[in-house]
Amino acid sequence: MKDKVYIFDTTLRDGEQVPGAKLVTDEKIALAKQLELLGVDIMEAGFPISSPEDFNAVRKIANTVKKSTVCALARGLDEDIDVAARSIENAAAPRIHTFISVSDIHIENQMRKTRDEVLKMVDRAVSRAKSYLDNVEFSPMDASRADFEYLVKFTQVAIDAGATTINLPDTVGYALPEEWGFMIKSLVERIPAFKNDVVLSMHTHNDLGLATANALAGVVNGARQVECTLNGVGERAGNCSLEEVVMTIKMRYQDRFYTQINTKEICKTSRLVSEVMGLPVQPNKAVVGANAFAHSSGIHQDGIIKHRDNFEIMDPDDVGASGSAIVLTARSGRAALKHQLEKLGYVYEKANLEPIYLRFLEWADEKKQISDDDLHALVENVEAISK
Ligand SMILES: [Zn+2]
Numbered sequence: 001m002k003d004k005v006y007i008f009d010t011t012l013r014d015g016e017q018v019p020g021a022k023l024v025t026d027e028k029i030a031l032a033k034q035l036e037l038l039g040v041d042i043m044e045a046g047f048p049i050s051s052p053e054d055f056n057a058v059r060k061i062a063n064t065v066k067k068s069t070v071c072a073l074a075r076g077l078d079e080d081i082d083v084a085a086r087s088i089e090n091a092a093a094p095r096i097h098t099f100i101s102v103s104d105i106h107i108e109n110q111m112r113k114t115r116d117e118v119l120k121m122v123d124r125a126v127s128r129a130k131s132y133l134d135n136v137e138f139s140p141m142d143a144s145r146a147d148f149e150y151l152v153k154f155t156q157v158a159i160d161a162g163a164t165t166i167n168l169p170d171t172v173g174y175a176l177p178e179e180w181g182f183m184i185k186s187l188v189e190r191i192p193a194f195k196n197d198v199v200l201s202m203h204t205h206n207d208l209g210l211a212t213a214n215a216l217a218g219v220v221n222g223a224r225q226v227e228c229t230l231n232g233v234g235e236r237a238g239n240c241s242l243e244e245v246v247m248t249i250k251m252r253y254q255d256r257f258y259t260q261i262n263t264k265e266i267c268k269t270s271r272l273v274s275e276v277m278g279l280p281v282q283p284n285k286a287v288v289g290a291n292a293f294a295h296s297s298g299i300h301q302d303g304i305i306k307h308r309d310n311f312e313i314m315d316p317d318d319v320g321a322s323g324s325a326i327v328l329t330a331r332s333g334r335a336a337l338k339h340q341l342e343k344l345g346y347v348y349e350k351a352n353l354e355p356i357y358l359r360f361l362e363w364a365d366e367k368k369q370i371s372d373d374d375l376h377a378l379v380e381n382v383e384a385i386s387k
Pocket of ligand 1: 234239
């Protein structure tokens, strides 16, 4: 039997913390609707205590979205939790997500409390959230740098108070896949509730480029929810990328896990996020980058033309991309040129192609890329000379 991995999208909350990416309410609602179409299980709509505008945006999203669970973030403080609960009171499926730091670094240097005092805060925060609704997520912040025995205790207190999801953040993006996977495995072994009705989640950051690898290491070791964003947007170097996790599960872990994401909506959602946040996607970005399905080397182009599987592991249709592209450059071969000319209506036998190919190489050495317009001009030029 395959296990479901829940996709918790935090583009509207962690993603929106990127400097300059702040969204107005209408943009947030448009994005929330697209996330619902994409099929995310849970969307974190915002941090309602942070500003009146954010409160209103979360409220409107909660009123609009029907299929996904709508989650509001709150620090583990009474007022935060009360405001978060109010913002999602009309949601079809509401969730409160509250958090308190678990690492000694944060407990001593930021909160200035003792470990025992913090455990009482955990109980109080989760119990308060639980007084409003049943679906409560709790995050032990900075889990990757915490003392493991204290983390076990901390997590157990949150579960005893009623938390239904425990989310381990690698807040500073410091974890390595093997140690992160081991921590998840050890926690599942120590806390039986994770084998029953409490979901273990992860929130990984990409400071060392390991956010996706860490999240997948966690899934393999027993976690069943991944917190992520489109295009990997988020604080500093960003969050785990939704598209990377979802497509890796679909392409490589298909015998063990599945998600309910409608993958054909991935590229559309990625473009919308990039547009409204004003954050361009790097061309070589996995899955959604402009070059993710573009081929430029002659050997690869020849292979792709003969059979797509030769050099592509994913079908571009599967993620809603516009299709494989052959980019003609000075590194392209005769097969790619012939293929592109035929698309434009020029059919050449092998012998007749040669003068065109030689001229093509001259042009391609001068220009970086040869467009369809260039090809029309090239054909006219060569034919005019040979007449
Ligand atoms: Zn984060």
